[in-house]
Amino acid sequence: MAYSTYRLDDVCEIIMGQAPRGEAYNTELEGWPLIAGPGDFGLVRPSPKKFTRKASKISRPGDVIVGIRASIGSRVLADGEYCLGRGVAALRPLPGLHSQFLWHWLGHSAAMLASKGRGATFKQLSREDIGELEISLPSVEEQDRRAKILDQAEILLARRQEAITLFDDLAAATFIDMFGDPASNPHDWNSSTIGHVAEQVTDGEHLTPRREAEGIKLLSARNVRDGYIDFSNVDHIGPEEHARIRRRCDPRRGDVLISCSGTIGRVAPVETDEPFSLVRSAALVRPRMSLVTTDYLAGYLRTPALRARMLRAARSSSHANLFQGPLRNLPVLCPPIGLQVEFGLRIRSIARLRGAHTAHLAKLEDLFSALRYRAFEGKL
Template sequence: MMSQYSTLGEVARFTNGAAFKSSEWSEDGSRIIRIQNLTDSKKPFNRTRRPTPSSIQVHPGDLLVSWSATLGVFEWQGPDVAVLNQHIFRVEPDYSKVDKLYLRYALVRVLDQAQRHLHGATMKHVNKGDLLATRFFAPNLSEQRRIAEVLGRIDALRAKRRKAMALLDDLTQSIFTDMFGEPIANPHCLRESTVEEIAEKVTDGEHLTPKRESEGIKLLSARNVRSGHLDFGNVDYVGVDEYERIKRRCDPRRGDVLISCSGTIGRVAPVETDEPFTLVRSVALIRPKRDVITTGYLAGLLQTSALKARMLQRANASSQANLFQGQIKALPVLLPPLEMQKEFDQRINQLARLKSSHQTHLAELDALFDSAQHRAFSGELWDDSLT
């Protein structure tokens, strides 16, 4: 059977959401789905009574694509019918041409490829015309369902690994609270300080757009700062000369703590490598004074829900939030005795080893998924050994 290709516009309708003014928000009415509600289930919803066309009314199970700032594919899990904010497409598949799950995986691949081409953009976004014109492998429906089932099985294993890692993050926060109490309330009356006072250095990455290379020194952005670790799997590179220029401002070292400070605010990771790398401005660096505070304790403190909430409050209220150096320096820090901090570090290091094992297995599953996805949407013959 010969391979068949279609464009996304031929197999689905893409409808952009509406712009809702703050004056149109209300205490009740329909929930407004914003990008932050898709990327973080804990984010509160704005509501509106404004009448909206059925084309932007989102029903449970509908596919959504965020196409500006944060690129992603989502399925609305809400129990009710909500309305769609701007910068998000509602995707209505033509079920006579495409399987819904197959389309979802196709969209994930298309956006992954788009993300690579959009590196360095101030505000990443996908042009609707270009998106709808994107060609992808679309065999008959039976084959689409078979491919989607294989990808779905691998994806389910990846989800289990991520859930296990999230539970370890929750346990880290529980250990912190048990030892030191809630950091804003400070029930144990610990010494209070600020990030500026406990840090040798607070800075962010390169402000000018660095000249990127296909290889060289790794250049990390906010997407590489995960919860508790750095992800070096999808990075840009700069040449040695560019690196030497940038590192005069920002030179990450083992023991530093990094914070995502643009787009997705407040992901925190310690630097646990001696390999040289550098940062763009969407990542902030804190170099702690080692005789005052440990790296593990500072990272644990900044990952608490209370400090993350404080960061979000201080970030600029815009379509893409930003947390600036002055706001980071002003963040509150509790200072328990150094011995207590070291005890905390020892306890979370045990969890970190478990998390590292999960990360290794997740990376293997990610590689398997990427390989399977590439073969599926390249129109290559499917390897029956994978099924």
């Protein structure tokens, strides 16, 4: 069935954000919570970090707040009044457009919205870029029906995502339960340094590698996630370039990788036998297994106490990088190796459960995408 098609700015008000004056910022909960950009988005609702005493652009409950710089097209639902910074815009439905229908339509149209981003330094959207989008509208009753179906499917996704987060929390809690907080060392474990407990500490290639369309994977800090390596967005190099780089840095199973620039301090164990290379933004630590196990060292470095130490060490340099010297000097507590092995067994049991939930989440996401496509093609 064909429905009437409208420009988006004909069926909703578009409120472009504006940065408040610097002196108005605060963290004392005074004024309006500030949504400066997608970095202040939670999974569905805003998650602001700062407040401002002065605001010229303010959201209302029910507005859809959309990222218009950096993570273009990401979105959250406003559950109250927020100051809108210049990295976001609020979309306020007019009569005839259901708020939840707009929410799901924006998710369906995220790629199209992102493709409109323009700019040499960083991409951003204008009011016209948003307003010229075309949306087909059935009756409000039909919009409500479709939105409710998609709402239920989205709830299932959110619950699965929450379960995965709980597994991450369980892993962190298991470390603290077995070894205590490294900041206070309640069990009085012997202390050493990364340089002493590691066979090798190095970072990736300093020169710009010669990249190829395909070949051996070349990883950077962006691929080092919290607890795992993300191989989904990598560069490639040829065998000769890999052979040259591996003479200095040759990652292997059992190593621990650390992001040393950008988001500093993410830690992931190497759990693959596939060869790959690193660039300078990622570091490699190869533990002496007689002193520390891979699972223990990765868990230790992921504690808030050690993440804070890595950030302080990075900020002490002029370029905010975690260099090899400060990395080697990081303190490491050394519990009995038997206890470390037991920790590894527990962590791997948690990881298996997390993996099963993650695989199920991927299937749910595929089903949700298909369902949303049918909803906006009039086939739901």
